[in-house]
Amino acid sequence: MPEALLSVRDLRVNFQISPAGAWPWTPKKDLKAVGGVSFELYPGETLGVVGESGCGKSTLARGILGLIPASSGEIVWLGKTLSGGSARDWHAARRDIQMIFQDPLASLDPRMTIARIIGEPLKVHRPELGNDEVLLRVKAMMKKVGLREEMINRYPHEFSGGQCQRIGIARALILEPKLIICDEPVSALDVSIQAQIINLLKSLQQEMGLALIFIAHDLAVVKHISDRILVMYLGREMELAEKHALYAQPAHPYTRALLSAIPVPDPALERKKEVRLLQGDIPSPINPPSGCVFRTRCPEAQARCAEEVPAWRTLDNGTRCACHFAG
Template sequence: PGLAVESGTTDEIFYATRHDYTKALLAAVPRLDEPTAGINAGNRGAHSVLTAEDLSVHFRIAADGLFQPPTVLRAVEGVSLEVGARETLGVVGESGCGKSTLARAILRLVDTSSGRVVLLGRDLEGLDPDSLRMARRDMQLILQDPLASLNPRMTVRDIVTEPLETFHWELSKQERVARAARILERVGLEESMMNRYPHEFSGGQCQRIGIARALVLEPRLVVCDEPVSALDVTIQAQIVRLLKDLQAELGLSLIFIAHDLAVVRQISHRIVVMYLGRAVEIAGRDDLYEHPSHPYTRALIDSVPVPDPEIERARRGTVLEGDVPSPLDLPTGCAFRTRCAHVRERCEVELPELRRVGDAFVACHRAGEI
């Protein structure tokens, strides 16, 4: 540890690397300029596991002055989406766009201001606490920070068996431990690790423990809230591959939230692009990356670097100008107009609604012409 294994010019490292570790690092970086295998629209089931309709989450912010009215922060505004059986729905956008709040609204971890969530044909709105608690057996969450999401005072055995104690009290202790051991083995951890504590594991191993905890109840839907953003690139690739394998093996539906579009492309069937609380484009993976319809989507894709110096030097993509507007003081009309190169007078006064453009749904007045 701490040793420099290779050095050289940029071109030498990228085109003539000699060390196996450097080669592994470069091979693990997801690339938008190469085809992605293993995910296609035909893999998803015909029926929906989850439907969110016109979902909004507003937070009241106390005013600065004594006589000033409170401000409303519209964290999520009118988002509708659907997740099919065995489908992965990617959700992307810049920090602060509402991705994580949307996830928590779907899981009913925050109160919604409007809209509804239907899980396996059951409307979660209005459920009493006990009924909602039981519904959560079918939807689980994988969090961003693998170590912070685990109780440091609990062993791996206790962490993974805790959901079984909550929802399957009919199981004996031996049955709970046996089930935990099986799911740990599925995520690549040995049964002998069950008596260890989180601080004894690497970040990637801690995330595998979090995945095991989420899957031990055999849910139908798993919400992955930036599950690889805190991990090294080689570990990211391992976790993405693990999630894909588990989805194929267990028939899971996934909502995969991330800001890295290259990672999202590896695992998703369809993708939702969010900007300041709204969905601005919803499309199949290949359609979105090859033919983005919203100028914000194009800018996001163009901002992803390609790990090839020659290609990167020759790229001429869209560069967003200006800062993201404050969610407490959104522009009139289209919220993206202050950063858009294609803005027109209509964009300043009329909010664009999602409409079909080809095979995608796009919230842009000029979609299809630019």
Template sequence: MTEEKLLEVKNLKKYFDLGKGRLLKAVNDVTFHVNKGETFGLVGESGCGKSTIGRTIIGLYNKTEGDVLFNGNNVHALHEKDLMKLRQKMQMIFQDPYASLNPRSTVREVITEPMEVHKLYKSKKEQNERVYELLEEVGLNRDHANRYPHEFSGGQRQRIGIARALALNPDFIIADEPISALDVSVQAQVVNLLKELQEEKGLTFLFIAHDLSMVKQISDRIGVMYLGNMVELTVSNSLYSNPLHPYTQALLSAIPIPDPDIEESRERIILQGELPSPINPPSGCVFRTRCPFAMDICSKEKPDWQEVENNHFVACHLYNENVKKQHKPEPIVHIR
């Protein structure tokens, strides 16, 4: 992994027009970058906007505001021909391996479709050899090429989805909750496969998930999303050992620990209230309606995105110099 930026997301906004003057603010002013060769984890509960970010980055959604730069190129400003070339370098693994594969196509047809669109191979023989190589790389074999998706288990289908994502030899892969639809016993196998492929091919990942315990196993840095906003970002170990934002602390406290003595004695943080609607988000800090540390300023001003510690960013009034003199937060949960 290097410090060279492969992807930059700058002040990204994605709003959906629901009509009658209503806007669903799925992503609201999010900024982060992904370095070449690293895995950047994006986490948060359902509806926080993490999958929308992934789909906007790759161009499945048009942005409302902001910029997405890939290798210095503005993704949403490219002409169609240049966008086609970029899509060879940027691929996606989808959440549901049952819905993302055409049930009427064989595995061979699923994997070769992007090859044919981009005219990568001159002959069917070359194309088929590449299909066999990809199947073996993801833990399947050439005998699977002529079978249909319904003949495979969920884990095997996701391996086919990974093979399809690798078909164009990409540099960057967006993995949109690639393990959430799988059995727990299979999840670790898929994560280990992604790590092996990253090491072999020098891949860069944006790994989107809601399971913080699994994200830790694969991510170098992690960004935490809440209601369309990024609330904390740091390296993986720092996030787990010293979570700063109250929302991150609550998420980490919900991760079960396989030690009954520790599990029974540790403090759990139960957030009060319901998740607000992104159509009508709270004023000021979007987390204030569920935050145990909420203050008057939280309803009036949106907290600044600031670097509190080295490479540890957070958006919370508790860490503003003028505020923390009166109310100093104490870390609630530490998970190693």
């Protein structure tokens, strides 16, 4: 195994919130958005992160980038611990870790031309480059992501969603980073554009040897691009597995439920398919269930699940899973 690019060790992110109708002196409650997530990411690899809305995927992404301070846990980038580290270490790491956002238009400053938007990371991290050099690189990058060079002086509102996302990708790539965190980069786009953007990301990844953390809320999109997939529920890890292992032998009941919800593009099979609908809603992350957080909706839950937090253990096929009955 090569050296890990990024190790996340027991990352926790809590938000302090005041309960509804609270007085100013009422003690604030902890909302555990991310409750202890650990994984390693290797160079050139794609890690897919899936889970329902509100399960802490985006918070995890922002925690890794340090946009939201982590409550505890470690983020190790190339052997250097960033969490709790100096601002300079973070600044240096941000040159290598970039992010692509969910809403393509909202992530671009409406009062900047795209030349300035794409060139901004260069201005921040490579101030020694002259304006001509920056422009040259911006143009080269635009070509790479499939934007016509003559659009360089336009403003974000003049572009379609897919084009805006290409601009966002160009901005993320211009520093030639080692890791890009994609926070649901395609969920705001049309299906046909989704495929374009995912293929673009994939080909750029091969070309530049990027590692990707790809966040999405459906497994079908993630299947196409990921090497390994992390399944999250209520801020906790449920399962982390190689893509093929996850789709062939899902170890966790939650993964099985998610997989059964993927539509099959064959009416005959789709009709026969058994969909394991989960009962109820996600419990509140302020008051998570005792033991296994998934037990309230788990079709296989037993008495033990309420008492004991399932260990994060490695199964025989290398899959890691947090369920008492897996394997």
